[in-house]
Amino acid sequence: MLFDNLWRKLFKQGLPADFTGVLEGEEAVLAHASVRGGGYLVATSLGLWLPGPRRVGWHLVSKATWSGNTLAVVEAEEDGAAGDAVLLRDLPAQRFVLEEPGKVPEVVHTRVTASFKSKHHIGAAWYLQRKVPGRGGVVLQVRPDPEADLAAVRDIAAGVAAKIKNLKPSE
Numbered sequence: 001m002l003f004d005n006l007w008r009k010l011f012k013q014g015l016p017a018d019f020t021g022v023l024e025g026e027e028a029v030l031a032h033a034s035v036r037g038g039g040y041l042v043a044t045s046l047g048l049w050l051p052g053p054r055r056v057g058w059h060l061v062s063k064a065t066w067s068g069n070t071l072a073v074v075e076a077e078e079d080g081a082a083g084d085a086v087l088l089r090d091l092p093a094q095r096f097v098l099e100e101p102g103k104v105p106e107v108v109h110t111r112v113t114a115s116f117k118s119k120h121h122i123g124a125a126w127y128l129q130r131k132v133p134g135r136g137g138v139v140l141q142v143r144p145d146p147e148a149d150l151a152a153v154r155d156i157a158a159g160v161a162a163k164i165k166n167l168k169p170s171e
Contacts, residue, residue: 021049031106060076061112082154087144123148128141128143
């Protein structure tokens with residue numbers, strides 16, 4: 001146990017000693033902060049670890065806002081596919097009161113913003129091209145508006161994904 005804690009401190013860039021998540025081989029810790037009530041927010045090269053712990057990839061953080069000492073995070077979950085497009089549904093915002101935020105708000109803002117390659121609101125949905133951490137390339141995500149006709153959004157999203165695929169050079 002002592003060796004494990006020393007290893008984490010030396011080679012995982014200062015992970016809290018009692019963090020129970022398991023980082024992937026090349027996953028680098030960028031910042032962390034303790035959350036009031038227990039647990040940590042740990043920002044890594046692959047995503048944001050929430051108390052529990054569980055990691056949310058940067059490409060699935062729809063929105064993150066910082067106010068006072070609270071970070072509010074809106075996580076998206078994949079809600080099906082339309083051709084090569086991934087349909088998203090936002091979950092309710094989670095709020096984390098940080099004891100000493102350090103660089104966490106800045107890193108979260110930078111990583112979420114950098115994951116977007118393009119975003120456009122067309123008709124009744126957002127069409128987002130985002131980088132997926134740890135994988136090459138970009139994924140087309142579609143987030144329908146609450147009042148959207150889901151069948152119509154799926155059809156349009158599948159068509160958009162096919163057109164994007166046809167624009168890419170053959171590999």
